[in-house]
Amino acid sequence: MYPIxxxxxxxxxxxxxxxxxxxxxxLPEPGRTRSNYRSYSEVHLGRLSFIRRARDLGFTLDQSRELPELAESRNSDCGTVDVIGQDHLRDVxxxxxxLKALRRELCDLIGQCQKGAIAECRIIGALSPR
Amino acid sequence: MYPIxxxxxxxxxxxxxxxxxxxxxxLPEPGRTRSNYRSYSEVHLGRLSFIRRARDLGFTLDQSRELPELAESRNSDCGTVDVIGQDHLRDVxxxxxxLKALRRELCDLIGQCQKGAIAECRIIGALSPR
DNA sequence: GCTTGACCCTGTAGGGACTACAGGGTCCAG
DNA sequence: CTGGACCCTGTAGTCCCTACAGGGTCAAGC
Structure with a gap:
């Protein structure tokens, strides 16, 4: 039981x-203490962590809501889950x-810097039009 | 020369x-045609693509601005570039x-779905607190 | 037992990053 | 020479937080 x-x-x-x-x-409404303070469970922690990290990865709140629901929705048919899942997978x-392209450029930049010369800017090239 | x-x-x-x-x-102001229409170059395209994709990856506009400037800033000393670069690298x-954890769960979900059974929800676990 | 400081509550207003009009000019194909 | 696609400059609205203001709760120490 976590306080806020x-x-x-x-x-x-x-x-x-x-x-x-x-x-x-x-986020589901948490329980409250006698003094009306919110009181959270592990379930809340899992859900909130997921949302925060999904947001940090550039997903919208709606997507952050949809991703877990996707796996939870045993009632919805497999075909739908499959299609939406494939969609998200491509996105990911x-x-x-x-990110790998960006990492490569950052590594190069840091490497060259440590050798004393500032690299020319190829960072923009790392995320160029497809 | 691209129109908008x-x-x-x-x-x-x-x-x-x-x-x-x-x-x-x-974005630097583009040239204008006689009729005051914006006219863009490859440079604009590169910069804009970079920003859009960085945003899609969850970076702020300020970070999207900082990343290319990092490599362009030949005047700033190497130590600073190095430190900021390392920072961004960790982030990346x-x-x-x-994303790899999320991909794994999505793959499992889709795989199990194609075998006819909906997987239990482990997607939230993929982005759990560190 | 009373204060003080850390914590919690419910508002509401502000900021970052877009997004969607309204109201109007430009340009060219038919 | 007109209809439709395109462009312009505003300004207002949306999404996703973030920061107060104004006030209650609670445990520790005097």
Whole structure:
């Protein structure tokens, strides 16, 4: 049972963000103590961490909501889950490829810097039009 | 020389976003035709594509501005470039790791789905607190 | 038992990054 | 020479937080 600050720290979010997510129905309402303080469980921690990291990876809140629901939706038919899953998978693959290109340029830059010369800018090239 | 719609298509951005970036000084002002229409070069395309993709990867506009400047800044000393670069590198590594975990869960989900059974939800676990 | 400081609450307003009009000029194919 | 596709400059709205203001709760120490 986490109080709100503990949850915030554990999930890497701000207290205000947690309350905001609750307001828009993204996080289930937590239990309350006698004095009306929010009290969170491991389930809340898992969900909040997921959302924060998905957001950090450039997914929208709607996508962050959709991703876990995708696996939870035993009722929806497999074909739908499959199609949406493939979609997200392509998205993820693209992001990984872009990040790897960026990582390569950053490594080069740092490497050349340590040898005393500043690299010419090829960072823009790393994320160029497909 | 691209008109604004062509640039938007090539870079995967909306026309309004391009004008917004110009307004806040993120994109250099393009040339104009006699009739006052914006006219863009390859340089604009490179820069805009970079920003759009960096944004899609969860970087802020400030970071998207900083990344290329990092490599361009021959005047700033190597130590600074090195430190900032290492910082961004760690950030990028973390994102790659998170995305790989997410990819793994999506693959499993799709795989199990194709075998006819919906997987239990481990997607949230993929981006759990560190 | 009372204060003080860290924590919590519910608002509401502000900021970053777009996005969507409204109201109007340009340009060219038919 | 007109209809439709394109462009312009605003300004207002949306999404996703973030930062107060104004006030209650609680445990530790005097």
């Amino acid at each position: 600050v503990a949850l915030a720290e554990a999930a890497g979010a701000k207290v205000e963000t947690i309350r905001y997510y609750e307001r828009i129905g993204l 693959e693209r992001k990984i490829a872009d | 719609v062509a640039l938007a298509e090539a870079a995967g951005a909306k026309v309004e976003t391009i004008r917004y970036y110009e307004r806040i000084g993120l 590594e973390r994102k790659i790791a998170d």
